[in-house]
Amino acid sequence: MNKREAMVLLKNKGYKHTDKREDILDLFDRKNGYLSAKDIQSELKGDYPGISFDTIYRNLSLFQDLMILEETELDGEKIYQFHCTEHHHHHLICLRCGKTRTIDVCPMQDLSQIDPEFQVTGHKFEIYGYCKSCRDKMAKEKFEGGIHDSITVSPST
Known part of the structure; x- marks a missing residue:
């Protein structure tokens, strides 16, 4: 859509x-x-x-x-x-920026064998994490924050 x-x-x-x-x-x-x-x-x-x-x-x-x-x-x-x-698929969802990527793998293919008498009418499968761009930004922010954390001020004598 x-x-x-x-x-x-x-x-x-x-x-x-x-x-x-x-x-x-x-x-x-x-x-x-x-x-x-x-x-x-x-x-x-x-x-x-x-x-x-x-x-x-x-x-x-x-x-x-x-x-x-x-x-x-x-x-x-x-x-x-x-x-x-387009077709049946699921998503990888970035927790930071919200961008999604489709994945064509569907775990229902294997799960349907658990109870063949159960009629599935729908399902949702999403994987949450961080995209490469957001991981890079977070690493940079942590590094820049770490520089400030390591600064020490000595009292003057």
Whole structure:
């Protein structure tokens, strides 16, 4: 899913075009990863100083109902990204920047043999960690912080 496809879907389902909806979808298009309602409010407050969480959540709920966005939870907070429509896959999710990478491996292929009589109707498999870019930034921050930690000041005599 992308912004253009989402806008067409909204129109075809009879939903009104609003600048806020378009700007929220544009944000997902540009960010290429998971976003929280707080992220969205922070990004859009310049154009919409009074934008409320209620407005954001109402649109996120609509987008999720229409399968424009998919939701997951990270540290107790719901986060969203465009719904993946290409093929069945799962995600590696960076805990720092929220960017995702698809992986085609599905553990359900092996798990389905555990109970062949159990009818699976859906599943979600996500792997959390840090992308290389974020690991490099964190190492640099730790190194720079370490320099300051090692400075000692001697009292003058």
